[in-house]
Amino acid sequence: MTSTSPKRYNNTAIVLHWLLALLIIGLLVVGFLMPDLPKTPLRKLIYNYHKSFGLIVFALVLFRIYWRLTHAVPDHVPGSRWQVQLAHYAHIFIYALILIVPGVGLLASAFNHGFNLFVFHWEPLFAIDKDLAHQIMGWHGVTAYVLAGLLSLHVAAFVWHQFVQKDGLISRLWFSSPRH
Numbered sequence: 740m741t742s743t744s745p746k747r748y749n750n751t752a753i754v755l756h757w758l759l760a761l762l763i764i765g766l767l768v769v770g771f772l773m774p775d776l777p778k779t780p781l782r783k784l785i786y787n788y789h790k791s792f793g794l795i796v797f798a799l800v801l802f803r804i805y806w807r808l809t810h811a812v813p814d815h816v817p818g819s820r821w822q823v824q825l826a827h828y829a830h831i832f833i834y835a836l837i838l839i840v841p842g843v844g845l846l847a848s849a850f851n852h853g854f855n856l857f858v859f860h861w862e863p864l865f866a867i868d869k870d871l872a873h874q875i876m877g878w879h880g881v882t883a884y885v886l887a888g889l890l891s892l893h894v895a896a897f898v899w900h901q902f903v904q905k906d907g908l909i910s911r912l913w914f915s916s917p918r919h
Contacts, residue, residue: 793841
């Protein structure tokens with residue numbers, strides 16, 4: 740590590756990472772289960788919450804990217820050149836997909852029912868085209884599955900670092916205990 744690189748991420752980055760992780764896991768699980776729900780008012784409510792939290796994730800990841808680009812981060816964990824490059828590109832693809840998945844979902848809503856952000860409703864931005872909205876939603880699902888797969892690899896890499904390499908990777912992105 741260079742003398743200018745911190746040993747761990749700052750508290751804002753850590754909170755954003757874990758908050759986004761929880762929200763995204765919840766959205767993926769609910770999103771994969773939603774199509775099988777019976778068509779009831781509860782299903783409509785779940786869809787609206789899914790869209791609302793998706794928009795929150797979209798905004799939070801934009802802020803997370805801004806924060807990442809404007810604040811010092813720890814150096815890469817030592818590893819072979821290909822491992823470091825793979826980790827670098829995996830993070831870029833994760834950020835991109837975290838923006839693309841809700842973006843595509845919102846685009847589909849823009850051609851369909853419009854959008855509810857909890858209790859606030861916006862009418863569709865474009866002329867209603869349910870066939871186009873359905874096609875776009877197909878891409879929303881495909882990109883969500885790709886994101887889920889990439890996040891699974893991300894978690895597998897963490898497990899490998901933590902339990903095989905035992906390099907203390909988690910200490911860089913976990914809440915530190917208060918100093919006594």
